[in-house]
Amino acid sequence: MSQAYQIHVLDPSHSHTSPTLLNNLTLNTLPIPVPGPGEVLVRIRAAALNYRDILVVADSPLYTARTSAGLTPCADGAGTIEAVGPNSTWSDSIGEGVLLVNNTDWIDGDVEGYKVHHTLGCGGVQGTLRQYAVVSDEFVVRKPKNLGFEEAAAMVSAGGTAMNALLAGGVGPGKTVLTQGTGGVSCFAILVSTVAVALYAAAMGARVIATSSSDEKLESAKKLGASEVINYKTTPEWSIEALALTDQRGVDVLIDVAGAQTVEQSLQATRQGGTVVMIGFLTESKPSDLVQLLLFGAKTLKGILGNSKVMLEQAVALTEEHDLHPEINVFAWADAKKAFEALRAQNCVGKIVILV
Known part of the structure; x- marks a missing residue:
């Protein structure tokens, strides 16, 4: 039984x-x-x-x-x-x-x-x-051979979806990625984005900016590889800070896990021609007019629906090759x-x- x-x-x-x-x-x-x-x-x-x-x-x-x-x-x-x-x-x-x-x-x-x-x-x-x-x-x-069962279970949706998001955003040499929060997908996005460049574009070192609700969580994000961090509780207009960290250019790729309450700031923090990849809906729904941000910024807002088996296999390969945990x-x-x-x-x- x-x-x-x-x-x-x-x-x-x-x-x-x-x-x-x-x-x-x-x-x-x-x-x-x-x-x-x-x-x-x-x-x-x-x-x-x-x-x-x-x-x-x-x-x-x-x-x-x-x-x-x-x-x-x-x-x-x-x-x-x-x-x-x-x-x-x-x-x-x-x-x-x-x-x-x-x-x-x-x-x-x-x-x-x-x-x-x-x-x-x-x-x-x-x-x-x-x-x-x-x-x-x-x-x-x-x-992955380098993970126990507990860590391996944690990477199924988080690792595969992070892989999907980073591929959809076209992460490559010199790109800057902003991740929201320190939940499962965000943490794996921090891990994977710093090495996905090497695997897919033969170069290391995507720059990662992480946001979260506490300084303690942000310290964890730094340990995972984030270059800069923003506390969105103490800095509610975090998009302004993201622009400041990129010399007003904006990030190349932003991984949005929160949804309706953050999508406007996500687009504001993204460079002209950049991409916001939406993978979650952790916040309550609200009406938003995104036309100006999308049209005049020539920006892309792309929804991500999980990951394929092949994407999970790619995440497994990355995890083993770079000993990610x-x-x-x-x-x-x-x-x-x-x-x-x-x-x-x-x-x-x-x-x-x-x-x-």
Whole structure:
């Protein structure tokens, strides 16, 4: 038998900020699944949280996919191959450490075929907050050799999405990148952007400016490789400071995790012809008129929808080649609800990981 956290009580009165939110999440005992043809059984060792997991547990209308009763949440996981089904391509890899690809559509190429409701841990697709999972061969990749399971789980969405954002922004020699916050994707963007230049454009040293809400978090950002930092609590007009740090030119690429409340400042902080890559929506919606900023600045605002399997494999290669290690906060299996509370409080630097 095995254990899994499942969402059983779906109450429309709940919200992602409700103190009773985690009453929706219960720990249950289930049979160990059996892999079929072309499938592998993975013993999940660690699962990492993303902000969308809070929305999924609450069945929040802020998320595009409705939650099904009995769903196991979480999209990110790392573990070992325990068994394989007939004709599996992983038949010689029993015991090997792997990552679970967090969507079942996007292997490579254009994002057109990607469907949010086919992502692990949302809608009706079972997620990674369980001890055992059966997945198709193509939806596992080898984990980085230099990372343990906790760090590896943390890089699935964060590392892959950061890779997608940096590629979309055209990071190259001499480029300046601004990252918002010190959550999972932002921290991995700091790590990856300083070396992606070397890998893709044969040069080292993208300059990274990081913003966050506390000086303590900004010190962590410096340790991860940020050249300059801005505290957006003490400097609410942080775009002005970003312009000052770039001699009024603006940054080449800005990775926006907050969404509606920051997009105007993000565009203001970006150079003429630069790119704002939007990868999150952590703030409440509000009306904005972006036409002047986009048109007369010749700027690009590009939404990022997760990452493909190939992008995750690229992130794994970077992680191994440059021995990158994400910032993580680890919670025990029995403390999974405390991990969700910590995520909602947004008082951790880096990714929150649950041992499974």
